[in-house]
Amino acid sequence: MDNENKNPLTPEEESTPAQEAIEPAGPESPAAEIPAEETQTASEPDGTQGEAPAEETSTSSQDAADGEPPMQDEQEPSEALAPVPEADTEKPQKPKKPKKDSHKGKYRGISLAMTAGFLVVVILLNVVVSLLAERYPSMNLDLTEGHVNTLSDSAAEIASNVQNPTTIYIMASEDIAKSDTLLAEYGIKYSQVSALAEKMAERNSNISVEYIDLDQNPAFASEYQDDGLMTADVLVKTDKRYRVLAYTDLFDVQYSQTGMVAYSMVDSALASAVSSVNADTLPLAVFDTGHNEMMDTTLYKNLLTSNNFETQEINLLTDEIPENAQLFVLATPATDYTPDEIEKLEAFLNDESKASDRSLLVTFYPGQDALPNLTDFLKEWGLDVQQSTQVVETDPNSYITSDPSYLLANQSGDITLSRATSDYGYLLMPQSCPINLLFDERNGITTHTLATSSSSAFLYDGTEESISNPQTGEHTLAALAQKTITTGEGEATANVVALGSTFMFVDGIINSNTFGDGRYLTDLAKYVTGTEGETTAVETRQVQTSIADISMSLLQVMVFGLGIFTILIPLIVVVIGVVVYYRRRRL
Structure with a gap:
């Protein structure tokens, strides 16, 4: 019969072992009626199919007789191995190996490229930041104690206002100047000079910084033979003038029992030098040296120079007062002046050919020898200094260092020395003579009180009675007399200043940040010469540098x-x- 000769494993119905494993037998499938242990689903290793038992064959014939599809008779091995035409059969597919994902290689390449790009960006960023730090030094954080690598407000203002080409020459190679090896044996951080000079140049394109190695360029020093340039000095120059700063102007090294301590004055020194070489004119302060002066004027000269004064020394007995002098200083003379010298002082103050203000400043010390000619001259200006008397305090809040003669003076409101500064803080006037004002106004001369003691002070004249029965009261410690002079170009002011204390000019007071003496004396000098407000005031600032750098x-x-x-x-x-x-x- 046709049904009996039909091959159940035709290409249309043949299933692969993989399909038989996946597709479960349905309820109508003949395989579902055969117990699991009698059903063989896998081929033998040699590629032949397993043989069903004889009982299974007879059961299949019986099913066919009952009208059900007969099971395929077991094929001979030769028939099982007979090749099936390629067109009519589908070979079982072997599991293919997974292909390599080309996207992974692509992503891996992108990852490497991004990593390399990131490294390049980091390197370029580092280079750019380094270049910017060199071009703009202010980008560098100043973590030093006292901020010694940061320009003060006054220094920054001076640098910003420079209108003339200004060059700051540092006498060292750039590497040496920035490495702190120069003057390191004194505990000095010389790199502050480079740091602040370059920050000035950053603020104003008119300022430039150059490094001069004197060993490599000795010809540069030969141009300034009179100044004796040395390594670590600084020269600030414009077309108008130049100024040399020795390393002692930049740093102050002090010795004590505990060792050596270095202080930096770089900020104020550079600022004053830049300001002075750019000023149109500089007032001249002249110091007399012919009367065994008791006061060391070194620090006062430095203070004036730092604030755009020129200084000069003469012997009043033999020399004439320079025509351009505006301030003449008698620094606690030990001997009296001759009548000729007094005439020179009078001519200086009353010169009608000079259009500028002019002033005489005299300092005193208790116990100083009598100076009758000078005393009479000052009395004509309404000032009477009691050289044999000393002002002493009784109130502990009005003196310091457990010494009642170290007076904390009160500033008088009669005269305003500076519009920018109204309060100088602690004004210390140790061992001061009292000054009596003989009149308020006479012959065109007016007198003014500059500083006083507290009302609890008394006068000590060396007697026991002055101590046992003190007469307390306020006493004048600094005074000013003024006179208007009519000149060919208008009016000028002649000033005579008497200061009862010499010790306010000493180291530790005039240059101390604790006391206001330095600022007070600077503004006083500018006021009596008529130069107040012409330039930015520069306060000499000392900052210790030998302590730990990082704050x-x-x-x-x-x-x-x-x-x-x-x-x-x-x-x-x-x-x-x-x-x-x-x-x-x-x-």
Whole structure:
């Protein structure tokens, strides 16, 4: 019969072993009626099919007789191995090996490129930041104690106002100047000079900085033979004039029992030099040296020079007062002046051919020898200095160092020395003579009180009675007399200043940040010469440099060093890397 000769394993119905494994037998499938242990689903290793038992064959014939499709008779091995035409059969497909994902290689290449690009960006960023730091020094953080590498407000203002080409020559090679090896044996941080000079140049294109190695360029020093340029000096120059700063003008080294301490004055020294070489004119302060002067004028001269004064010394007995002098200083003379010298002083103050203001400044000291000619001259100006008497305080709040003669003076409101400064803080006037004002106004001369003691002070004249029965009261410690002079060009002012204290000019007071003496004496000199407000005042500022450079606390160092750079930044990089990795795996 046709049904009996039909091959059940025709190409249209033949199934692969893989399909038989996947498709479950349905309820109508003959295989579903055969117990699992009697059904063989796998081929033998040699490629032949297993043989069903004889009982299974008879059961299939019986099913066919009952009208059900007969089961295929077991084929001979030769028939099982007979080749099936390629067109009519479908060979079982072997599991293919997974192809390599070309996208992974692509992503891997992109990852490498991005990593290389990131490194390039980091390197370029480092180079750019380094170049910017060199071009703009203010980008560098100043963590030094006292901020010695930062321009003060006055120095920054002076640098910003420069209108003439100004060159700051540093007498050292650039590498040496910036490495702190220069003058290191004194505990000096010389790199401050380079740092502040370059920050001035940054603020104003008219300012430039050059480094001169005198060993390599000795011809430069030969141009300034009279100034004796040495390594570590600084020369500031414009077309108008130049000024040389020795390293002692930049740094102050002090010795004590505990060792050597270095202080920096670089900020104020550079600022004053830049200001002075750019000024149109500089007032001249002249110091008399012919009367065994008891006061050391070195610090006062430095103070005036720092504030755009020129200084000069003469012997009043033999020399004439320079015509351009505006301030003449008698620094606590030990001997009296001759009538000829007094006439020179009178001519200087009353010169009608001079259009500028002019002034005489005299300092005194208790116990100073009598100076009758000078005393009579001052009395004509309404000032009577009691040289044999000393002002002593009884109120502990009005003196310092447990010495009642170290007076904390009160500033008088009669005269305003500077519109910019109304209060000078602690004005210290140690061992001061009292000054009596003989009149308020006479013959065109007016007198003014500049500074006084407290009302609890008394006068000590060396007697026991002055101590046992002190007469307390306010006493004048500094006074001013003024006179208007009519000149061919208008009016000028002649001033005579008497200061009862010499010790206010000594080291530790005139240059101290604690006391206002330095600022007070600077403004006083500018006021009596009529130059107040012409230039920015420069306060001599001393900052200790031999202490630890870094002012950050240990906690700040831990936060910045360990917290940010050691932990935070690497952690951020790791997190970004992990996120990028997993995002790429899902692509």
